[in-house]
Amino acid sequence: MIVASWNVNSIRARLEHVKSWIAMHQPDVLLLQELKATEFPAGLFEELGYESAAVTQKSYNGVAVLSRTRIDVVSSTLLGDEADSHARFLEAVVNDVRIVNIYAPNGNPPASDKFLYKLAWMDRLHLQMQAWLKTGMATLVGGDFNVIPEDIDCHKPSSWMHDALFQPEPRIRYRALLGLGYTDAFRSLHPDQGGYFTFWDYFRKAFEYNRGIRIDHFLISPDLAARLESCEIDKGPRMLEKPSDHTPIVARFRDAG
DNA sequence: ATGTCGCCTCATAGGCGA
Secondary structure, rough: OOOEEEEEEOOOOOHHHHHHHHHHOOOOOOEEEOOOOOOOHHHHHHHHOOOEEEEEOOOOOOEEEEEEOOOOOOOOOOOOOOOOOOOOEEEEEEEEEEEEEEEEEOOOOOOOHHHHHHHHHHHHHHHHHHHHHOOOOOOOEEEEEEOOOOHHOOOOOHHOOOOHHHHHHHHHHHHHHHHHOOHHHHHHHOOOOOOOOOOOOHHHOOOOOEEEEEEEEEEEOHHHOOOOEEEEEEOOHHHHHOOOOOOEEEEOOOOOO
């Protein structure tokens, strides 16, 4: 099973990029974030052989799961805050695997209401991820976590020390998710290797100089970690005209034994 | 502070979020 995740920064602006990437890579499951549109063009992906489920809102956020096989949606809201209406979460079951697509809050600037929302959101995610482990179902939580886990996950820590994605509070919470028993799929197969990023700013030729950050992640339960074959970042789409500022990450799993 | 995108609107310029 091949699972990919890509923050597309507007599904309308990136439609051709996404369609051609799917045609080329044929993932079994694709998680999309930052749709930035009320309507998700499900029909266009149906033509490519993909079922889809999406949670959307006007202008902001939005996540979608695409799959070549049936998607059973479990929930479109993260527990713990009835008043939270952001489209940032979609939990589904595909091929006996719990697939959770997240677009975690950015949280900038630090010491703002947005930053507090980010931390609270991560605390809510922690509780769910803890509960999922106890169900015994193989679980993958993927998407844009908006957290730079370690110093090697950015080109230069001093450039990010004032950014919400690099603050101790979210980083501690990310590590706590690993502490529950989840594995950072990419890092587990590429230990101690810096210079691997999933996001580069549009400005200052950040991509050309590889001044980026690794903030798109797959956190996988132990049974899935045992099935993990590869996890790579595909920089290809970031090189195209009018790219998203993120690029896809792709994980491959052995079939369940 | 700035850079650059994509969205929206008290819309063709400016604000917001990233």
